Amino acid sequence: MARRSLEPVLWLLFSAGGVASALFVPILVLLFGLAFPLGWLSPPSYEHLYGVLRHPLTRLVLFAVCTLSLIHGAHRFRFTLYDGLQIKHLNELINLFCYGGAIVLSIWAGYLLWRLS
Amino acid sequence: MSERPAYTEYHPRWLRRQPSTYWWLERRAYLSFITRELSSIFIAWFVVYLLLLVRAVSRGDSSYQEFLAWSRHPVVLVLNVVTLLFVVFHAVTWFKLAPKAMVVHLRGKQLPAALISASNYGAWVAATALVLWLLLGG
Amino acid sequence: MGDKITLQVTRYRPEEESSATVQEYEVPCPKDWVVLDGLNYIKDRLDGSLTYRWSCRMGICGSCGMTVNGEPKLTCETFLSEYGHGPVKVEPLRNFPVIRDLVVEIGDFMRKLVSVKPWIIRNKEKLLSDGEYLQTPDELDEYKQFGMCINCMLCYSACPIYGLEPGFIGPAAIALAQRYNLDSRDEGSAERLEVLSEHDGIWGCTFVGECTEVCPKHVDPAGAIQRYKLTAALDNLKSFVIPKSAR
Numbered sequence: 001m002a003r004r005s006l007e008p009v010l011w012l013l014f015s016a017g018g019v020a021s022a023l024f025v026p027i028l029v030l031l032f033g034l035a036f037p038l039g040w041l042s043p044p045s046y047e048h049l050y051g052v053l054r055h056p057l058t059r060l061v062l063f064a065v066c067t068l069s070l071i072h073g074a075h076r077f078r079f080t081l082y083d084g085l086q087i088k089h090l091n092e093l094i095n096l097f098c099y100g101g102a103i104v105l106s107i108w109a110g111y112l113l114w115r116l117s
Numbered sequence: 118m119s120e121r122p123a124y125t126e127y128h129p130r131w132l133r134r135q136p137s138t139y140w141w142l143e144r145r146a147y148l149s150f151i152t153r154e155l156s157s158i159f160i161a162w163f164v165v166y167l168l169l170l171v172r173a174v175s176r177g178d179s180s181y182q183e184f185l186a187w188s189r190h191p192v193v194l195v196l197n198v199v200t201l202l203f204v205v206f207h208a209v210t211w212f213k214l215a216p217k218a219m220v221v222h223l224r225g226k227q228l229p230a231a232l233i234s235a236s237n238y239g240a241w242v243a244a245t246a247l248v249l250w251l252l253l254g255g
Numbered sequence: 256m257g258d259k260i261t262l263q264v265t266r267y268r269p270e271e272e273s274s275a276t277v278q279e280y281e282v283p284c285p286k287d288w289v290v291l292d293g294l295n296y297i298k299d300r301l302d303g304s305l306t307y308r309w310s311c312r313m314g315i316c317g318s319c320g321m322t323v324n325g326e327p328k329l330t331c332e333t334f335l336s337e338y339g340h341g342p343v344k345v346e347p348l349r350n351f352p353v354i355r356d357l358v359v360e361i362g363d364f365m366r367k368l369v370s371v372k373p374w375i376i377r378n379k380e381k382l383l384s385d386g387e388y389l390q391t392p393d394e395l396d397e398y399k400q401f402g403m404c405i406n407c408m409l410c411y412s413a414c415p416i417y418g419l420e421p422g423f424i425g426p427a428a429i430a431l432a433q434r435y436n437l438d439s440r441d442e443g444s445a446e447r448l449e450v451l452s453e454h455d456g457i458w459g460c461t462f463v464g465e466c467t468e469v470c471p472k473h474v475d476p477a478g479a480i481q482r483y484k485l486t487a488a489l490d491n492l493k494s495f496v497i498p499k500s501a502r
Contacts, residue, residue, distance in 0.1 A: 084141060116175050
């Protein structure tokens with residue numbers, strides 16, 4: 001009964017995470033994954049980056065993007081395991097791994113962003 | 118679902134073909150779908166990468182420089198290149214499909230899907246510009 | 256393009272064998288022939304034992320769905336000339352049990368259609384004396400596309416989720432539910448939600464989108480499903496915030 005009522009909420013979070021990750025992650029990967037390491041653009045100075053990151057609005061938005069993206073990824077990966085590998089009979093384990101992982105990483109995100117101040 | 122069928126589902130002479138474990142290789146559309154779904158792993162990886170960056174920044178300048186150096190490591194670079202490909206694929210397919218779920222009505226008529234699509238792409242451009250301005254300008 | 260083409264047709268004779276075999280036939284292929292014409296030629300001239308379903312031969316009855324070269328198609332709408340020199344592989348529709356040769360069992364599909372209550376549901380029936388329901392062209396446009404389904408089951412054949420999980424309610428059933436949910440005359444959304452929100456309902460769909468690709472009538476079941484997911488999810492949220500009695 002509980003699983004029946006969780007699916008709609010999970011889907012909404014998945015959708016929100018899809019939007020958040022689609023909007024923000026590509027440019028962040030381009031910058032911090034490629035442009036800065038490869039020297040195409042010079043990375044922000046420590047002072048500048050720290051100033052941007054510790055702003056409460058940045059921390060809030062970053063927390064939301066991280067958490068939602070994690071839930072989005074977890075939800076999608078769960079169904080990939082169900083359908084791709086056809087291991088739906090292990091669904092309890094899969095749910096624990098996926099959503100549990102997302103929750104643990106979200107808590108870590110919250111802790112790290114809180115500690116920035 | 119209250120009526121009983123005239124015969125049971127168990128019918129030994131019907132040929133039932135099970136999908137193969139590699140069903141997703143059988144058609145291009147299925148492969149494309151699974152690729153899209155696997156982008157989830159790379160999204161999760163990049164969130165971890167971002168959090169490692171945040172942790173490095175919170176520990177001070179030398180930690181931040183160490184992180185930047187680590188990000189230049191060939192394995193990390195290759196991983197992030199692959200991540201970029203998957204993440205862009207996710208974004209492009211997401212914006213293509215999202216209008217199907219969001220049907221907006223104005224004065225009784227449905228707004229054309231192209232308009233919803235355009236506003237999604239607009240938001241993407243705006244978000245990208247915001248991040249660029251925050252990190253490189255401002 | 257020669258004047259003959261080879262059809263590789265799946266045969267399955269349950270009284271003789273326990274697995275399917277492939278039999279090859281050479282049929283003529285005039286420019287305007289479809290795969291169904293080829294099958295009819297086989298049945299009339301070459302092998303009267305070939306068993307398959309067809310009816311209108313013009314893409315409206317939904318009977319002749321089969322897997323042609325790996326793709327779910329209506330054989331009455333698929334021209335032989337599309338396949339050049341051939342060969343053309345004709346198999347029964349995937350994801351369904353095969354009764355014989357190219358005939359598949361459709362009972363599961365039929366039961367699922369009925370399960371979404373595909374009729375106008377009213378809280379209180381209108382009396383005849385009250386006159387007809389009135390509907391504007393815009394109100395008709397809301398659901399008309401989803402009403403174009405000819406129940407050909409190509410979408411179920413294309414849906415990998417249905418193949419993996421036969422309990423999944425499937426694209427056509429959900430599109431049909433939407434046809435009624437979005438009809439201004441209908442008041443049965445809540446009743447249908449109970450069926451569709453179940454374990455094997457809409458939440459199993461992962462938006463592969465193949466159902467829409469293969470639909471011969473452009474019903475766009477994938478779109479119907481995603482739109483319904485949003486409606487159902489928001490409705491679910493509302494039920495947490497506003498108690499049912501107040502709604």
